[in-house]
Amino acid sequence: MREVALIGSGVTEFGELWEKSLADLVAEAGITAIMDAGIDGTDIDALYIGGMSAGRFVGQEHLGSLAAEVAGLSDLHIPATRVEAACASGGLALHSGYLAVASGAYDVVVVGGAEKMTDVPGTEATNILASAANREWEAFFGATFPGLYALMARYHMHKHGTTSKQLAQVAVKNHHNGTLNPKAQYQRKISVEDVLNSTMVADPLHLLDCSPITDGAAAVVVASVETARQFTDQPVRIMASCHASDSISLSERSRFDALPAAVSAARCAYRQAGVEPTDIDFAEVHDCFTIAEIMAIEDLGFVDRGQGGPATEDGLTARDGDIPVNTSGGLKSKGHPVGATGIAQIHELMLQLRGQAGQRQVEKADIGLSHNVGGSGGTAVIHILEAI
Amino acid sequence: MAVPRYWREIPQRYNLVGTKCGSCGKIYFPPKVVCPTCRRKSLGHMEDCALAGRGTVESYTIIYAPPPHFEGEEPYTMALIKMDEGCYLMGQVVDLEPQEIHIGLRVEACFRRIYEDGTRGAIQYGYKFKKMEEAETP
Numbered sequence: 001m002r003e004v005a006l007i008g009s010g011v012t013e014f015g016e017l018w019e020k021s022l023a024d025l026v027a028e029a030g031i032t033a034i035m036d037a038g039i040d041g042t043d044i045d046a047l048y049i050g051g052m053s054a055g056r057f058v059g060q061e062h063l064g065s066l067a068a069e070v071a072g073l074s075d076l077h078i079p080a081t082r083v084e085a086a087c088a089s090g091g092l093a094l095h096s097g098y099l100a101v102a103s104g105a106y107d108v109v110v111v112g113g114a115e116k117m118t119d120v121p122g123t124e125a126t127n128i129l130a131s132a133a134n135r136e137w138e139a140f141f142g143a144t145f146p147g148l149y150a151l152m153a154r155y156h157m158h159k160h161g162t163t164s165k166q167l168a169q170v171a172v173k174n175h176h177n178g179t180l181n182p183k184a185q186y187q188r189k190i191s192v193e194d195v196l197n198s199t200m201v202a203d204p205l206h207l208l209d210c211s212p213i214t215d216g217a218a219a220v221v222v223a224s225v226e227t228a229r230q231f232t233d234q235p236v237r238i239m240a241s242c243h244a245s246d247s248i249s250l251s252e253r254s255r256f257d258a259l260p261a262a263v264s265a266a267r268c269a270y271r272q273a274g275v276e277p278t279d280i281d282f283a284e285v286h287d288c289f290t291i292a293e294i295m296a297i298e299d300l301g302f303v304d305r306g307q308g309g310p311a312t313e314d315g316l317t318a319r320d321g322d323i324p325v326n327t328s329g330g331l332k333s334k335g336h337p338v339g340a341t342g343i344a345q346i347h348e349l350m351l352q353l354r355g356q357a358g359q360r361q362v363e364k365a366d367i368g369l370s371h372n373v374g375g376s377g378g379t380a381v382i383h384i385l386e387a388i
Numbered sequence: 389m390a391v392p393r394y395w396r397e398i399p400q401r402y403n404l405v406g407t408k409c410g411s412c413g414k415i416y417f418p419p420k421v422v423c424p425t426c427r428r429k430s431l432g433h434m435e436d437c438a439l440a441g442r443g444t445v446e447s448y449t450i451i452y453a454p455p456p457h458f459e460g461e462e463p464y465t466m467a468l469i470k471m472d473e474g475c476y477l478m479g480q481v482v483d484l485e486p487q488e489i490h491i492g493l494r495v496e497a498c499f500r501r502i503y504e505d506g507t508r509g510a511i512q513y514g515y516k517f518k519k520m521e522e523a524e525t526p
């Protein structure tokens with residue numbers, strides 16, 4: 001396998017973008033990443049695009065061909081593949097692009113992710129997102145996506161003493177970070193009281209424990225390390241790219257206070273990169289719900305099992321803490337266009353590793369990790385990147 | 389919620405019939421064609437096995453923001469239930485006040501309407517759970 005690097009990235013604004021179509025978003029993110037990488041259309045060997053449910057959100061499937069068309073690459077007839085793994089579609093698209101370059105099949109590929117979610121009513125969005133769970137044995141009986149994470153939250157609280165206040169602190173921290181991200185959907189601070197007083201969605205998760213419904217797209221350019229230097233002075237090396245699966249049904253998991261797929265992908269990633277959790281300087285994790293970030297920092301080995309809540313309370317994961325988590329604002333504040341999320345996380349890592357994160361730049365940014373989850377944990381994709 | 393029509397024909401949803409692995413004896417619900425522990429050894433040895441319908445609440449949530457087919461039913465209680473046979477399943481817990489639900493509550497399955505496909509559409513039935521009525525002898 002060859003060494004692989006990232007040489008450019010781009011994101012659209014995240015939010016309720018009623019004036020932009022799915023195609024507009026894909027084009028904007030893709031072209032921004034291509035410009036950033038300094039490549040030309042003819043340099044591109046293949047496209048990958050992550051998207052969860054464009055067919056149900058906007059009635060559009062066949063995203064690979066759509067992406068090639070809007071990026072002005074149709075005449076080159078390059079392979080263009082759509083990748084789907086619910087909310088981990090973006091991360092898995094990158095993993096696919098990574099494997100293609102690492103194998104030597106391609107030298108330069110563009111990997112995007114996009115979702116346009118705000119064109120359907122809220123209850124319909126809830127229903128579409130529930131398709132990331134087992135439709136016949138979970139959603140059929142009335143389980144919602146927040147409901148599945150609420151079951152894990154209640155279990156985590158019972159087993160480890162995690163509190164609603166500790167969950168709220170994840171949202172407070174990520175909203176604080178979001179105020180420094182001009183692309184974020186929400187750029188306002190919130191308090192613990194705001195979270196605890198917000199409407200209950202699925203007990204114990206309040207509205208402000210949940211990531212929002214968002215439109216947005218992101219893209220990165222992947223190249224072999226030897227090719228990368230032709231295009232940029234600041235390539236970022238992919239130290240690890242790991243993908244793990246688990247049962248789609250929460251009830252079939254081996255435990256409910258962790259995501260075993262994330263634990264497995266993390267183990268793979270640390271081995272592949274040759275690093276330990278203590279070597280990670282900062283991370284973007286999949287905080288689709290506040291409990292998800294608590295479990296993530298435990299699954300990734302940043303803290304011991306059950307210590308995610310207290311560690312968050314103590315500021316370990318704050319921007320000035322020992323291991324800053326979700327400096328972008330995370331899914332919670334930046335927004336969560338499900339197919340785009342895994343790539344938007346990589347964009348944030350690249351900004352930090354290249355020292356381009358502006359006001360939210362962390363002090364030490366040599367090695368960063370991204371953690372992207374599909375469904376209630378049926379898919380996990382973890383990347384570890386370093387500045388070279 | 390577009391559940392395929394074949395669903396109404398699945399007897400397991402009414403009868404809580406799972407599968408027992410003839411190799412290791414483990415019981416699964418929903419039914420499985422292969423045992424995840426024994427894998428190849430279990431093929432051809434997976435047998436139907438009716439669950440007694442009793443279990444314990446392992447975790448729970450109260451849903452306030454329902455999907456389209458459950459609008460008007462909120463708030464309703466969903467639980468992750470460990471059946472006495474050892475498998476877990478997901479279902480609503482009914483006939484109790486939301487504040488009565490707690491981890492460790494003993495429940496038993498009952499047969500109920502799950503939802504209706506519009507006002508004139510097909511009615512979908514399946515299992516829900518309620519508090520166990522009789523005291524159990526240990």
Ligand SMILES: [Zn+2]
Binds near residue numbers: 409410414423426427
């Ligand atoms: Zn077996």
